[in-house]
Amino acid sequence: MKLHKILGDIRKADQDYGLIQDGDRIGVGVSGGKDSMVLLTALHMYAKFCDRRFEVVGIHIKLGFPNMDFQEVTQFCEHLGIEFHQIDSKVYEILKRNLDKNGRIRCSLCSKFKKATVNQAAKDLHCNKVAFGHHSDDAIETLLMNAIHGGKLATFLPKMHLSNDDITFIRPLIYAHENDILNAQMLNDIPFVKSTCPNDGYTERQAMKDMLNHFYEQYPMAKKNFIRMLYNEEQLCLWKREDDHKRIKEEARKPIVLLQEQDNTLLQRGHKTFLCYHPQENPAMLRKLKISDDEKEALLHHTTTFQEIIAKYAK
Incomplete structure (x- = not known):
């Protein structure tokens, strides 16, 4: 398998966002498309040389769309030794009974059902994380769709813990470009199943x-800068009303809590910047906590805690 570029992108995303921990069992959501099949293959290979031990499981939710044959995918997974499961569902039947005003399937409803079903399947298979094949082009598209249709600047996160389901979403291809994924699929002859969704x-x-x-044809540097913008939040410059400033000052006095999953692991790897959020807020509203060298040593020697440091900065 020649997946050097994709594996490099996965490793960088893992290092930057702490996607994978030792002992993880990761269920990869496999739609059958090229993105998810390349992710399943690459993540299986990444597990062979990663410094942490983790398992990869392919999970395909059978939505019920006609003429989708997964026999070649199943044989491919068997050949590589990838655990692969197909889960029956009635998603398509439900979607057909809830069409939009134009008589078409509601994509948003389909997405919700798919995520809920793959979450449950992952839990049934004893997975603690679910990996999706979203890449950098998807992130940019989502950002602009939210701006146009929702009036907000937002896209999906590389990593998000769902406390209600006690499962974590990760997106290891977040730094990969769609063209690189397509090239990897063709170069390695990775099978895929064309969607028959209407x-x-x-x-x-x-x-x-x-x-x-079309836009990139005229401004080829735009894609690179769009992606840079997503993780360069210090350059964010948007309008703030006076009421917003007062609210921010009030919120700054509230205690903040550390995202539990990545504190000690990242600390041991030498990181000194950690993601935090207010307990009253959505965890997607992340903030940064940067600790000093003395605080890092104190944490490593268990003479202080993250909560004590956070409380000091929150005063």
């Missing part, structure tokens, strides 16, 4: 993808 090719996301590709 909306395929006629969605808002496809329209955004087409618009961006």
Whole structure:
């Protein structure tokens, strides 16, 4: 397998966002498309040389769309020794009973059902994390779709813990470009299953993808800068009303709590910057806590705790 570029992108995302810990059992959501199949293959290979031991499990939710044959995918997984499960569902039947006003399947409803079903399947298979094949192009498209249709600057996170389900979403391909994924699929002859969803090719996301590709032809540097913008939050410069400043000052006095999953692991790797959030807020509203060398040593020797440091900075 020649997946050097994709494996490099996965390793960088893992290092930057602490996606994978020792002992993880990761369920990869496999739609059958090229993105998810490349992710499943690459993550299986990454597990062989990563300095942490983890397991990779392929999970395909059988939505019920007609003429989707996974026999070749199943044989491919057997050949590589990848654990692969197909889970029956009634998603398509439910979608057909809840069409939009134009008689089309609701993509947002389908997405919710798929995530809920793959979450449950992952828990049934004793997975603590679910990996999705979203890549950097998807992140940019989501950002602009939220801006246009929702009036907000937001996209999905590389890592997000769902406390209600006690499971963590990760997106190891967050730094990978769609073209690199397509090249990896063709170069390694990784099988895929073409979607038979009636909306395929006629969605808002496809329209955004087409618009961006046209835009990149005129401004080729834009894609790189869009991606840089997503993790360069210190350069964010948006309008703030006076009421917003007062609210921010009040919130700054509230105690903040550390995201539990990545504190000690990242600390032991030498990191000194950690992600925090207010307990009253959505965990997606992340903030940074930077500790000193003395505080790092104190944490490593268990003479202080993150909570004590956080409380000091929150005063």
